[in-house]
Amino acid sequence: xxxxxxxxxxxxxxxxxxxxxxxxxxxxxxxxxxxxxxxxxxxxxxxxxxxxxxxxxxxxxxxxxxxxxxxxxxxxxxxxxxxxxxxxxxxxxx
Amino acid sequence: xxxxxxxxxxxxxxxxxxxxxxxxxxxxxxxxxxxxxxxxxxxxxxxxxxxxxxxxxxxxxxxxxxxxxxxxxxxxxxxxxxxxxxxxxxxxxxxxxxxxxxxxxxxxxxxxxxxxxxxxxxxxxxxxxxxxxxxxxxxxxxxxxxxxxxxxxxxxxxxxxxxxxxxxxxxxxxxxxxxxxxxxxxxxxxxxxxxxxxxxxxxxxxxxxxxxxxxxxxxxxxxxxxxxxxxxxxxxxxxxxxxxxxxxxxxxxxxxxxxxxxxxxxxxxxxxxxxxxxxxxxxxxxxxxxxxxxxxxxxxxxxxxxxxxxxxxxxxxxxxxxxxxxxxxxxxxxxxxxxxxxxxxxxxxxxxxxxxxxxxxxxxxxxxxxxxxxxxxxxxx
Numbered sequence: 001x002x003x004x005x006x007x008x009x010x011x012x013x014x015x016x017x018x019x020x021x022x023x024x025x026x027x028x029x030x031x032x033x034x035x036x037x038x039x040x041x042x043x044x045x046x047x048x049x050x051x052x053x054x055x056x057x058x059x060x061x062x063x064x065x066x067x068x069x070x071x072x073x074x075x076x077x078x079x080x081x082x083x084x085x086x087x088x089x090x091x092x093x094x
Numbered sequence: 095x096x097x098x099x100x101x102x103x104x105x106x107x108x109x110x111x112x113x114x115x116x117x118x119x120x121x122x123x124x125x126x127x128x129x130x131x132x133x134x135x136x137x138x139x140x141x142x143x144x145x146x147x148x149x150x151x152x153x154x155x156x157x158x159x160x161x162x163x164x165x166x167x168x169x170x171x172x173x174x175x176x177x178x179x180x181x182x183x184x185x186x187x188x189x190x191x192x193x194x195x196x197x198x199x200x201x202x203x204x205x206x207x208x209x210x211x212x213x214x215x216x217x218x219x220x221x222x223x224x225x226x227x228x229x230x231x232x233x234x235x236x237x238x239x240x241x242x243x244x245x246x247x248x249x250x251x252x253x254x255x256x257x258x259x260x261x262x263x264x265x266x267x268x269x270x271x272x273x274x275x276x277x278x279x280x281x282x283x284x285x286x287x288x289x290x291x292x293x294x295x296x297x298x299x300x301x302x303x304x305x306x307x308x309x310x311x312x313x314x315x316x317x318x319x320x321x322x323x324x325x326x327x328x329x330x331x332x333x334x335x336x337x338x339x340x341x342x343x344x345x346x347x348x349x350x351x352x353x354x355x356x357x358x359x360x361x362x363x364x365x366x367x368x369x370x371x372x373x374x375x376x377x378x379x380x381x382x383x384x385x386x387x388x389x390x391x392x393x394x395x396x397x398x399x400x401x402x403x404x405x406x407x408x409x410x411x412x413x414x415x416x417x418x419x420x421x422x423x424x425x426x427x428x429x430x431x432x433x434x435x436x437x438x439x440x441x442x443x444x445x446x447x448x449x450x451x452x453x454x455x456x457x458x459x460x461x462x463x464x465x466x467x468x469x470x471x472x473x474x475x
Binding site for chain 1: 119120121131132134135136177182183185187227230231234238309312313321323324326327328330331334395398399401402
């Protein structure tokens with residue numbers, strides 16, 4: 001058994017005008033092959049019009065253990081939302 | 095301390111349904127633009143099943159090494175035109191006319207610069223905000239402006255513009271930013287007026303940009319407009335509070351409205367008869383409405399809003415015109431607008447000096463971060 005080739009994360013743009021969205025991952029020895037493999041695995045039914053492949057090892061992800069420390073500070077800043085503010089009766093287009 | 099007026103729980107309001115809106119208001123329009131984007135994305139392009147399908151396969155096949163090599167220039171131009179006329183989005187790797195790319199880079203960069211410089215007039219009041227609540231809100235707002243600048247720089251970079259180059263063009267004055275940020279914020283009421291009028295005018299300008307033909311710009315604008323709604327409302331609330339306070343507070347609010355009204359009207363740019371970039375941008379669907387149309391829309395919106403505030407707009411000629419179905423109003427001083435844009439406004443030098451100093455003062459942080467990264471890379475190797 002040879003070594004498994006590197007892992008690539010696959011992002012697919014479903015339609016022109018929409019952002020690329022993560023679809024899954026794929027193994028391939030190089031970028032061009034990864035792109036072809038990703039097409040075969042993730043877009044067999046016209047799921048996309050454009051694909052990005054990114055070496056999985058190159059992705060830096062936040063850690064689930066640090067989720068609270070990382071994201072909680074946003075929770076008590078309710079004033080970042082428009083609904084925090086009182087709009088007087090009759091004021092339109094705000 | 096950070097309580098919303100009334101007895102309803104904050105979190106219910108926030109997490110309940112932020113974007114449930116009645117038709118015709120800002121967030122409703124942004125939602126509609128987003129829905130239209132999705133709807134257009136699902137539409138078949140004329141002739142897409144045939145030649146364009148092959149075109150796409152050719153482009154995305156071999157790692158984009160040779161984009162469009164199979165197509166003569168004419169066919170490529172036809173493809174661009176078909177996307178535009180189908181109200182679909184141009185994406186970064188699509189073929190596009192050089193002038194389209196350049197126009198977008200210029201517009202998006204100037205927009206980004208405006209967000210960055212726009213932090214200054216308000217940041218000026220962070221230390222003097224009248225309460226901890228107002229201070230926290232203002233901090234969040236200025237932080238948003240920085241974020242909006244970054245979304246926009248990132249959108250410009252998808253067109254091949256380098257970040258350093260854009261920053262350099264701002265610092266050396268080779269690219270402009272919105273004229274409005276060259277006016278001073280003299281009192282706390284100015285912070286309220288900036289939210290209501292300046293952000294209000296920006297929103298009127300920006301909501302149509304959510305439908306811009308360039309995908310990354312349109313998507314950035316959808317994100318920005320959703321966040322801007324809080325900016326406008328917090329400003330309106332500040333003004334409403336002042337206008338219903340003591341006579342002195344009320345006077346402060348009126349004085350701020352008086353000073354900012356015409357500069358806000360000028361934010362829509364020169365009149366259509368003198369606007370240089372408009373026509374081509376309309377054809378390319380970068381721009382959807384003319385400067386004068388947007389200005390009129392803004393005036394019509396403000397008239398009702400100022401009544402609720404109990405203040406007045408400083409224009410004796412302002413009145414409803416039943417024939418036009420719109421308000422007649424006094425145009426801003428466009429000669430002043432040109433002077434301010436060309437560098438001779440009340441605060442141009444101060445804004446640029448501050449921006450340059452902030453960039454230079456941050457130099458040691460960038461150097462330290464780079465040195466740390468190099469050291470870590472060395473340790474791993």
